[in-house]
Amino acid sequence: MAQAAKKKDIPRQLMPEQAPEDRVNNFEEVPYGFTPALAMLEASRCIRCKKPKCVPACPVNVDIPAFVALIQEGKFLEAARQIKQDNALPAVCGRVCPQEEQCEGSCAIGVKHEPVAIGRLERFAADYERHHAAVTLPELPPKTGKRVAVVGGGPAGLTVAGDLMRKGHYVTVFEALQEPGGVLMYGIPEFRLPKEIVRAEVDYLRQLGVEFVLDYVVGRNSTIRELLDDEGYHAVFVGTGAGLPSFMEMPGENLIGVYSANEYLTRANLMKAYLFPEYDTPPIRRQRVAVIGGGNVAMDSARTALRLGGEVTIVYRRAREQMPARTEEVHHAEQEGVKFSLLTNPTRVLGDARHRVTGMECIQMELGEPDESGRRRPVPKQGSEFVMEVDTVIVAIGNKPNPLVPRTTPELQVTKWGTVVTEPQTMQTSIPGVFAGGDIVSGAATVILAMGQGRIAARAMDAYLRGEDVAQPH
């Protein structure tokens, strides 16, 4: 009892971070991460539940109590290796997972106190291993001789690649862009997920033996059928993501100065436009920016626009509590000076004679009855139209699945939303030997859910490649 009482008295440890007034002027990562002492102190708050609820709440079932215990003992490298048994990208997940809805949301300590900072500890262990150049490769089983094509080098594909390599198969990842990583490279900004970390995780997979083919568009250079029939692959994983930006479909949306969040963020992140002119891609640098949407992508766009020197307002049609963005992201955005125009719906973009944006007409909303999602439906307030003076509008209202693979694979079954139909237990598609996971299956979700589906698919693909029952993987 004395032990438990003591644990209760230790508060959840905060990560030291850059001051908001400093960080709005740079693209460096916001939190610095735990020091070893802070990590050990935080780890000591875990009460080692006999039946931990955090593990099943993790989409890839990391053995959380085990790695936290290792951190508490100061065995940081062992902790990192423990995590990597279940999670191919711990430095990424420690930064971008919605832990409050998953592991930390189920933490027993969290019932009465603040939950153990599992995400921060995961990040600490992975960073420690990388900074100490102590990344070691697991022993690989003998080769099975089977070859797997992974289409798309995002979180789902990278997970499948790592898992199947460790099962003794040959894996080739086909990536359309110039660098693997998918949304980790083009979508999530440097200040939230440094690209050096994504590169290190990809390098680890390369060292494991994963082959990466860049600048290769499956659906154009080869079809899924050709990969299987002509190019010697025994199984295919489709992880092509939800890359097609949705627009509001309101008047004025094609004016100069209206961008999809995808374009805005891809310029800044993948193409490094913020380092222009050292890099050739020019950034979109404007004075008054409106970002439409309330998710993490909207927060990322807003915070990027701030760093490029703009005055930024988030325009969201529901109330703050209903924002799908992580609380921490909203908090960071607010600290840095992003303004919020809530219960506001854009109706029209206004422009000048040269088709350049001069403003955005909006209408105020109020919350009505709950809709199918259980959230109170926003309804327009009559006569409350107003014009927001802006020179740039960034549309961050979501993405649709990439149609390239479905369009060129007629026998692949898709839903009316364009997502690929799979068996949830195996992620197997309507084509034998073809599996899918991530946003191409779930629409637009999170990095870790994509990784979770990748994990399930890898298990089933391994069974398929060994000629075992896919539905009952060992």
Added chain:
Amino acid sequence: MFEIIKKHEVAPNVHEIIIRAPAIAKKARPGQFVIMMVDEKSERVPYTLADWDRAAGTVTLVVQEMGQSSRKLVMLRTGDHVAHLVGPLGVPLEIDHFGTVALAAGCYGIGAILGIARAMKAAGNRVISIVEADSQYLHYFRAELEAASDELIQTTIDGSNGVKGHSVDIVKRKLESGESIDRVIAVGCLFVMMLAGKVTKPYGVKTFVALNPIMLDGTGMCGACRVNVGGQTLFACVDGPFFDAHAVDWGELRDRRVAYSNEEIDAVASTAPVEHRGSRSCMA
């Protein structure tokens, strides 16, 4: 890395660049394009596939120096490498037996219609290639286009070679004289393509133009290349690059193209000057 097998200047500031890219050559079809990054810091820039050789595993691009990225590219030589090349992208141009097909082209488009001319001829069409340049010394690919077409007409704005005037003037004259043309394909600067649509509309001749607005990924992800065609927003990269010239909103397209020009000028000014012979851009 993609090796430049051959590069030479076919006209002042017009470079034919042949690159080893077997995965692209294998699938290339007329009207498609590639996206290139010259080095790891370059922009992603679309270039029309002028020609390809499946057996040799090579693709041919015709490039004019117009900004920072094309400038980096034309400074490379045979044997050098470009960092990234992805394609073939876009929907291939519809190739069928239409009857008489007129191809109107200027600037880089003269190269870009070569593959189209060959395919249209192979499909049994009578192919008339009409190529324009400011002056005689800016014409190129004469022998190649002659071999690929039933009729080749060269025009110059200054009248120094062939017929004086724009390529579309020839299309217009032919239509006015009652010559039957079943389809027109125009590739070049926006001005030439817009004119092509204007000229053929009264005659109801189906006319397709290659729209190449700003693109980032080329696979439908960024939405930067949206064009208004027939009142509908389409993506040039995945729905195009060829669109019905009679349905395109030309004013909007022109504005979108120049959207980044000021930033681009900054980039050119910030790098060391380089000497090159002749320079002319067809950008209207």
